[in-house]
Amino acid sequence: MTQLALVIDLNVCVGCQACVTNCKEWNTSGEAGPMVDQNPYGKDPTGTFFNRVQTFEVGEFPNTETVHFPKSCLHCEDPPCVPVCPTGASYKRKEDGIVLVDYDKCIGCKYCSWACPYGVREFDEKQKVMKKCTLCVDRLYDPAMTEEERRPACVRACPTSARLYGDIHDPESEVSHAIRESGGYQLMPEWGTSPANHYLPRRKTKLRLRHDEIERADNPLKVDGLLPKPGKSEPSLDDVTSW
Amino acid sequence: MHPAFSVIFLTTLIGAGQGLFLALFTAQSYALFDLLPKQDSHAFYAHGSLIALLFLIGGLIASFFHLGRPERAWRSATQWRTSWLSREVIVLPAFMGTVFLYGMAHLLDFKPVLATLPGNIAIDLTMVLGVVGWVLAFALYVCTGMIYACLRFLREWHSPLTVINYILLGGASGFTLATVFAAFAAPDLVRFFAGWAVVITLLGLVSRVASLIRNARLKPKSTLQTAIGIKHPRIVQKSQGFMGGSFNTREFFHGKSAGFLRSLKWIFLLLAFVIPAMLLARALTGQGAMELMLLAFIVQYLGLMAERWFFFAQANHPQNLYYQAIG
Numbered sequence: 001m002t003q004l005a006l007v008i009d010l011n012v013c014v015g016c017q018a019c020v021t022n023c024k025e026w027n028t029s030g031e032a033g034p035m036v037d038q039n040p041y042g043k044d045p046t047g048t049f050f051n052r053v054q055t056f057e058v059g060e061f062p063n064t065e066t067v068h069f070p071k072s073c074l075h076c077e078d079p080p081c082v083p084v085c086p087t088g089a090s091y092k093r094k095e096d097g098i099v100l101v102d103y104d105k106c107i108g109c110k111y112c113s114w115a116c117p118y119g120v121r122e123f124d125e126k127q128k129v130m131k132k133c134t135l136c137v138d139r140l141y142d143p144a145m146t147e148e149e150r151r152p153a154c155v156r157a158c159p160t161s162a163r164l165y166g167d168i169h170d171p172e173s174e175v176s177h178a179i180r181e182s183g184g185y186q187l188m189p190e191w192g193t194s195p196a197n198h199y200l201p202r203r204k205t206k207l208r209l210r211h212d213e214i215e216r217a218d219n220p221l222k223v224d225g226l227l228p229k230p231g232k233s234e235p236s237l238d239d240v241t242s243w
Numbered sequence: 244m245h246p247a248f249s250v251i252f253l254t255t256l257i258g259a260g261q262g263l264f265l266a267l268f269t270a271q272s273y274a275l276f277d278l279l280p281k282q283d284s285h286a287f288y289a290h291g292s293l294i295a296l297l298f299l300i301g302g303l304i305a306s307f308f309h310l311g312r313p314e315r316a317w318r319s320a321t322q323w324r325t326s327w328l329s330r331e332v333i334v335l336p337a338f339m340g341t342v343f344l345y346g347m348a349h350l351l352d353f354k355p356v357l358a359t360l361p362g363n364i365a366i367d368l369t370m371v372l373g374v375v376g377w378v379l380a381f382a383l384y385v386c387t388g389m390i391y392a393c394l395r396f397l398r399e400w401h402s403p404l405t406v407i408n409y410i411l412l413g414g415a416s417g418f419t420l421a422t423v424f425a426a427f428a429a430p431d432l433v434r435f436f437a438g439w440a441v442v443i444t445l446l447g448l449v450s451r452v453a454s455l456i457r458n459a460r461l462k463p464k465s466t467l468q469t470a471i472g473i474k475h476p477r478i479v480q481k482s483q484g485f486m487g488g489s490f491n492t493r494e495f496f497h498g499k500s501a502g503f504l505r506s507l508k509w510i511f512l513l514l515a516f517v518i519p520a521m522l523l524a525r526a527l528t529g530q531g532a533m534e535l536m537l538l539a540f541i542v543q544y545l546g547l548m549a550e551r552w553f554f555f556a557q558a559n560h561p562q563n564l565y566y567q568a569i570g
Binding site for chain 2: 017020039044045046047048049052053054055056057058059060066067069071080083084085086087088089105106107108109110111113114115116117118119121122123127128129185186187188189190191199201202
């Protein structure tokens, strides 16, 4: 069975908010209705977003690291928000595992948002229904788009390729490889929700160069200049002679 | 969590309405076995059912203010297999209908005898409707309580005490309301209702204090470490990703100080339990003036509203871990 998901590499994310902007742009223009903002230029601007990038500081000064943390619906394999919905507006698609809200059935009781430990569902003040990340389900199967375009808007926008997209149930997919080989993990595993989205941890990036790789071992004068001219009877290999 | 007044009114009003019906039917059951004097069908049971129904209707109206799309509310009865909210949506109208029929049967004196118990005790239609209503009243308390108790992330709510509190607190206010009603319509029942009201109020005090103690000892399961998956003892949020508010910052924070919460706790313990119990106890010594009982009910109802506000505000949602610093 397919379970589409995102894998987000915290080692690569630079916190540029491009995924936030592109998510809002794509989804506010969609046929499901706009994600309306209130007071966009006023005192208390607010609005509906499916995706946010947060920033955390880990460690104690001066030994700190800044971690940019993109956060959107994790499309849990056992989503706690779905069974509590009284109308059946919240559902998990069997064919690809995407958790969706039917905006025509939702009564806006906000109960599902209480049942989500990650706080990824947002009530739309204009449409008066609960909204959440759709994994850009309106892009993924659009025959008018090229294969390259049939990916979530946030993935397309990421300039550092921190966001990978694919089927985590296919062991040979790019995301499964990333989870397996780069230590992919789930958020709040203590609740057993089994989020489909995974995160790749921060890794120490070091240049692994030996001394003799940057300085020529066969350079007796420790200069990268002209080498002394060898005698006529000596071997004339390129790397030991000057001509 | 941010306490919504629609839900506070819903839960307190229907709790009192259910309790009043339970009190009426308790009196009828006692009277059936000649343990209490029989009451007039019209003046007591029909009017009492009407008052219970008014409370239930008030709660139902309040609940609609919680919905973004109230015109679609009928859809919420469909997922009774999985959702306690859906079950409540089914049980509430069923209970209201039963209370209506119970009141009508008393009003119209439509009491065909359906069975006879040994000792020539006739079980008429109102007794059967009463038993159905009794079951539905308890089912409704359980549904209301389970809506909150089933959310395992909200650990302050995820406890059998939540359901027990909804039963006892609703029952206490209902029996207090029944005492007021009896002082007006059936003075010989004042001591009976006041006695039960004191007992249920004190039981409610015990179970509410038990849940307060339990919640004070809770250790959060989710931490910033599990929330973002970084194993370091010191993590500080520097930005939540936006400067203005959002649904996440409005719905899950009560926005009041810890001191406000602490003082409200003592206020509701006094108003919902201690003061009403003392006022009701005066009825037991024969001083149950209607004004005094009315005061007891009003004080208890205000106390229960404070209690419900506190109940929501105390629940700390794990999503709050992601919204600690604006930027």
